[in-house]
Amino acid sequence: MGKLRYGTSISLDGFVAGINQSVENPLGERGELLHGWLRELAVWRRDAGLEGGVTNASTELYEQSGVSTGAIIMGRKMFGGNGPWGDEPWRGWWGEDPPFHLPVIVLTHQPRDPIVMAGGTSFTFVTTGLQAALDMAREAAQGKDVAIYGGASVAKQYLAAGLLDELSVSLVPVFLGAGERLFDEPLNSAVKIEQTRVVEAPGVTHLRYRVIK
Amino acid sequence: MGKLRYGTSISLDGFVAGINQSVENPLGERGELLHGWLRELAVWRRDAGLEGGVTNASTELYEQSGVSTGAIIMGRKMFGGNGPWGDEPWRGWWGEDPPFHLPVIVLTHQPRDPIVMAGGTSFTFVTTGLQAALDMAREAAQGKDVAIYGGASVAKQYLAAGLLDELSVSLVPVFLGAGERLFDEPLNSAVKIEQTRVVEAPGVTHLRYRVIK
Numbered sequence: 001m002g003k004l005r006y007g008t009s010i011s012l013d014g015f016v017a018g019i020n021q022s023v024e025n026p027l028g029e030r031g032e033l034l035h036g037w038l039r040e041l042a043v044w045r046r047d048a049g050l051e052g053g054v055t056n057a058s059t060e061l062y063e064q065s066g067v068s069t070g071a072i073i074m075g076r077k078m079f080g081g082n083g084p085w086g087d088e089p090w091r092g093w094w095g096e097d098p099p100f101h102l103p104v105i106v107l108t109h110q111p112r113d114p115i116v117m118a119g120g121t122s123f124t125f126v127t128t129g130l131q132a133a134l135d136m137a138r139e140a141a142q143g144k145d146v147a148i149y150g151g152a153s154v155a156k157q158y159l160a161a162g163l164l165d166e167l168s169v170s171l172v173p174v175f176l177g178a179g180e181r182l183f184d185e186p187l188n189s190a191v192k193i194e195q196t197r198v199v200e201a202p203g204v205t206h207l208r209y210r211v212i213k
Numbered sequence: 214m215g216k217l218r219y220g221t222s223i224s225l226d227g228f229v230a231g232i233n234q235s236v237e238n239p240l241g242e243r244g245e246l247l248h249g250w251l252r253e254l255a256v257w258r259r260d261a262g263l264e265g266g267v268t269n270a271s272t273e274l275y276e277q278s279g280v281s282t283g284a285i286i287m288g289r290k291m292f293g294g295n296g297p298w299g300d301e302p303w304r305g306w307w308g309e310d311p312p313f314h315l316p317v318i319v320l321t322h323q324p325r326d327p328i329v330m331a332g333g334t335s336f337t338f339v340t341t342g343l344q345a346a347l348d349m350a351r352e353a354a355q356g357k358d359v360a361i362y363g364g365a366s367v368a369k370q371y372l373a374a375g376l377l378d379e380l381s382v383s384l385v386p387v388f389l390g391a392g393e394r395l396f397d398e399p400l401n402s403a404v405k406i407e408q409t410r411v412v413e414a415p416g417v418t419h420l421r422y423r424v425i426k
Contacts, residue, residue: 012396013227171420183388195416195417
């Protein structure tokens with residue numbers, strides 16, 4: 001069985017997004033500084049349909065993550081659309097061929113039938129909670145890892161519930177000063193972790209932790 | 214001229230001390246978890262008059278820091294004693310032979326003559342602010358670095374004033390959940406830093422940043 005993983009970029013002062021997050025600017029003010037290391041990677045740019053870019057110590061991590069992921073869990077906030085789905089329901093931010101190419105489980109309070117997109121992406125909507133969503137994602141992942149995308153709040157719920165297996169933090173040398181913290185109080189300080197891998201790369205350090213069960 | 218440095222251990226969720234800090238327990242509840250990597254080092258134990266311990270990737274950093282430091286700045290909170298000094302003034306927590314063996318500049322609002330202790334430690338009290346204390350420490354350091362000890366608040370004042378040259382964070386894989394944050398809001402997000410060294414060691418990752426002037 002694969003792992004349940006969450007990885008995020010974080011500023012040295014602990015923020016995963018700047019202030020004034022919005023639909024147009026989900027990372028908030030100056031939040032794009034957190035992903036500069038990613039956007040300059042040639043592999044990321046290739047996947048985004050862009051040219052150029054560099055290859056460095058972050059490249060292998062990006063590629064490993066892609067290969068080992070078999071399904072994705074995301075929150076309703078990341079999928080988008082507010083409240084009940086309505087007659088012409090929202091189909092996500094990403095057009096008809098989303099960049100995931102994997103089964104995506106969306107945690108929501110609004111029931112809805114699954115939708116199948118182009119390129120191997122499907123969205124399945126789960127209203128019965130964290131464990132149910134994880135069970136469904138694990139089945140879809142067929143032995144590979146399940147990755148939580150976006151949404152620190154979803155990841156923290158899985159961490160608090162003792163369901164997260166691995167936490168990766170890409171620590172970026174920047175101060176955002178304010179915004180959304182990855183770890184706001186009160187966190188479950190009973191959760192025990194151990195450091196399993198550290199990779200220094202240009203403009204970022206990738207730290208991986210195993211949650212001790 | 215040497216650098217003005219500050220280094221601290223920090224939990225993955227961003228705390229330099231737990232809740233309920235006190236004179237008896239300056240690191241607060243569970244705060245001792247932040248320094249487990251340090252207390253197990255044979256070099257640290259030797260300096261503390263203890264036996265045993267291990268040698269690992271943290272050892273060289275500990276020794277480098279000691280060799281390169283020529284003077285220390287600390288806040289009144291770390292030196293101890295409250296309010297005016299009185300007739301039999303407080304002489305610090307550390308007895309007549311403190312473990313610093315260096316000139317120590319104490320930032321305070323209460324004027325006082327310098328005191329010379331055994332073993333090369335002296336305490337000089339400065340009431341005229343950050344720059345004056347730094348000037349005095351630099352002169353005392355004779356070309357070596359000036360290190361800020363304890364007191365995240367003192368370090369953050371130097372950082373905000375554009376006077377800090379180097380920030381080192383020893384990131385410990387533990388969640389304190391609550392306590393004193395190294396970076397509480399609002400931080401001066403205008404301060405720019407670059408990552409200059411990363412050392413992975415057992416139970417800790419040491420990250421060093423240069424403040425860009």
